[in-house]
Amino acid sequence: MSDPKRSRTDKRTLITNAAINVFADKGFHQARISDIARTAGVADGTIYLYFKNKEDLLLSIFEEKMDLMLSGLGEALEGVNAPRQRTRLFALFHFRQVFENRQTAEVLQVELRLSNKFLKDYRPEKLWAYLGVFGQIIREGQEMGMFRKDLDPFITMWGFFGGLDEIAMQWVLSSKSDPFPLDEAALQMANLFIRGMALAPTSSIES
Amino acid sequence: MSDPKRSRTDKRTLITNAAINVFADKGFHQARISDIARTAGVADGTIYLYFKNKEDLLLSIFEEKMDLMLSGLGEALEGVNAPRQRTRLFALFHFRQVFENRQTAEVLQVELRLSNKFLKDYRPEKLWAYLGVFGQIIREGQEMGMFRKDLDPFITMWGFFGGLDEIAMQWVLSSKSDPFPLDEAALQMANLFIRGMALAPTSSIES
Amino acid sequence: MSDPKRSRTDKRTLITNAAINVFADKGFHQARISDIARTAGVADGTIYLYFKNKEDLLLSIFEEKMDLMLSGLGEALEGVNAPRQRTRLFALFHFRQVFENRQTAEVLQVELRLSNKFLKDYRPEKLWAYLGVFGQIIREGQEMGMFRKDLDPFITMWGFFGGLDEIAMQWVLSSKSDPFPLDEAALQMANLFIRGMALAPTSSIES
Amino acid sequence: MSDPKRSRTDKRTLITNAAINVFADKGFHQARISDIARTAGVADGTIYLYFKNKEDLLLSIFEEKMDLMLSGLGEALEGVNAPRQRTRLFALFHFRQVFENRQTAEVLQVELRLSNKFLKDYRPEKLWAYLGVFGQIIREGQEMGMFRKDLDPFITMWGFFGGLDEIAMQWVLSSKSDPFPLDEAALQMANLFIRGMALAPTSSIES
DNA sequence: GATGAATGAGGCTTCATTCAT
DNA sequence: TATGAATGAAGCCTCATTCAT
DSSP states (O other): OOOHHHHHHOHHHHHHHHHHHHHHHHOTTTOOHHHHHHHHTSOHHHHHHHOSSHHHHHHHHHHHHHHHHHHHHHHHHTTOOOHHHHHHHHHHHHHHHHHHTHHHHHHHHHHHHHHHHHSTTOOOHHHHHHHHHHHHHHHHHHHTTOBOTTOOHHHHHHHHHHHHHHHHHHHHHOSSSSOSOHHHHHHHHHHHHHHHHBOSSOOOOOO | OOOHHHHHHOHHHHHHHHHHHHHHHHOTTTOOHHHHHHHHTSOHHHHHHHOSSHHHHHHHHHHHHHHHHHHHHHHHHTTOOOHHHHHHHHHHHHHHHHHHTHHHHHHHHHHHHHHHHTSTTOOOHHHHHHHHHHHHHHHHHHHTTOBOTTOOHHHHHHHHHHHHHHHHHHHHHOSSSSOSOHHHHHHHHHHHHHHHHBOSSOOOOOO | OOOHHHHHHOHHHHHHHHHHHHHHHHOTTTOOHHHHHHHHTSOHHHHHHHOSSHHHHHHHHHHHHHHHHHHHHHHHHTTOOOHHHHHHHHHHHHHHHHHHTHHHHHHHHHHHHHHHHTSTTOOOHHHHHHHHHHHHHHHHHHHTTOBOTTOOHHHHHHHHHHHHHHHHHHHHHOSSSSOSOHHHHHHHHHHHHHHHHBSSSOOOOOO | OOOHHHHHHOHHHHHHHHHHHHHHHHOTTTOOHHHHHHHHTSOHHHHHHHOSSHHHHHHHHHHHHHHHHHHHHHHHHTTOOOHHHHHHHHHHHHHHHHHHTHHHHHHHHHHHHHHHHHSTTOOOHHHHHHHHHHHHHHHHHHHTTOBOTTOOHHHHHHHHHHHHHHHHHHHHHOSSSSOSOHHHHHHHHHHHHHHHHBSSSOOOOOO
């Protein structure tokens, strides 16, 4: 199944995985190239055969993982059209990714955080694509008369993502190995938003 | 009320304000002590008369500003007991702080990010106190039979905060000076959560 | 006479002198910043308070020393108008500089070499000014009917300088401490050129 | 005459020529082995099958080219015995080599420059042999009563060479493709030295 | 012979922090 | 208190050279 030529010594993968571990453990700035090299079992210089520099290494991880996230999300939503169900699946998928790959999640979060301030001009387009999937769910729900028309998709989308992300960060940062059930958290958030976005019955919201 | 002798030359305040500007502009890691000193109009060494080190400077800013946030939040909510209204006021207050002091907001966000990953053992207790106000709103709403009992206050609280924070970050990071109306965003988020947390009428959430 | 504030600890001068020694000893590329710092008795970082980088250190030495050369040359030629005598004085001055400051001479030579190939866009204007003095001597000699009109001042000037420089290099590179008398070499070259530039069957080379 | 099997794939020649181009373009220190390999169309490691290291590559070029220069000089002077004419032919030959192979000239000059400082113990014996030809011309001229006995052949030889070399460097370094006529420069220098070395009120410079 | 991926020593430079004034 | 020149540890990255294929 696997390509023997690549699988045996694929240095790029070794380095990427090592970098994820080290970045997750220490954060980008505290991570030393030599830490990553040692973890990967390669020489320092080898890293520079595959990545332009330390920043490029971080961004490459981000890009690669977001590609996986994006395609994984596509599969997770496949065949489901109901906006409410798609919302739930989005949240579940997101948290399951975190659960299944805690370290990658940490790095993506580091990246998202620091890149915004530190890499002033980097545009996390992959993130936008990922998020845009939920934006689209909102719009479809609105068109189907399921979600309130006065919802601002942009605000709602970022609010949803921010909420998921913050909860994921609390989970990831916790010293406990599995501080709270992520699937339940996903349903909490999904249902909260689904109700919040819902068109109607809610008669008395005013006071 | 204020000491005129102190107010004119209060180096600590000068340094704090300079640090806020510089941290906001460049981020913590890219900020140089000498940048802050120059901006404050003091010598590099002077900073170390008031702060133990660069990290302490950041944390001091965080603590001081969170104290202001906390007391400001208290004032904003004063006299209002209805959980729904308190929720709206919380969101409005949060975004108005961002609006009125964009740079402080940026620093707090930087701080929140870095403190989690970089300052391993720092516990942002002031943030927890701030957030706890909303946690309390949730619980009160539940006790008053207004919010669903099956809501997890912890998840909901962090989800709400994460949403607000992410939206604030998008606002702050935007190249436009006022990319979207924050008050409206506050109401969008507040109403979304109020509806989402609401106990009832919502008959058909199942599908 | 000397400025006590400067003379006691003038780090810049310490560094410059140390750099001259080390550059002369090892050449620019082999010279280590830490060698220079150690020789100067300062920390590595101190060098960067006074010079932008290693290259700037080299160029600064070049500029400073060429300034001294240029003004020294002016003094050496002062009051002498006869082109032949000025030619002799030029050669004597040049070699005496080499003799009195062998290491500076080495550095200038290193610099001249490197600047041309390595520092692509650096224009050694100070050197041109220095050389231009001899170019002017040639032209004056031509106008006074002393030197052949068919001499190309540009070729002659560079030829003279190249000759002096190569001889200086042989002297400087020799393992002996004073391999041959520089004053005599100066007169050899000067007289050779004087005769070579002379208009006619010049019997009287004396003056 | 040539071995067709060798000439087609003679890697050593490919590498040498590539190195000349790259050294001429960037200088020795800035030249990368991989630049040379790419230019030669071989792998980096292949260079080490033919040359011990980078320095050896430079020195080999120098040795090979100086051999050519030396034999070429011999041919150029063949059959001419008059020291004055031999002097002119030397200068003409030297500049024609520069003219016909500008890049090789650049490398030889780089080499001469840097080798002296950088390769402390390398003795450019081939250069001495080349130069010695002119030293011999001087001595023959002296013996034939044509050149002044008080000339120091060593000084004169190096002065002549330094002059030629410096002029060549100006020509080579110029951004213009042919900044000044080298043949004329050769005659300028040759006649200048011939007159300068001449025994006496030399009226007849012609021959 | 030929390759080129991998190596890893080593240097320039930065910058938080100190301390003599 | 205030200064700011000096410190020096530490890291990213380069690139000549090697060696398994």
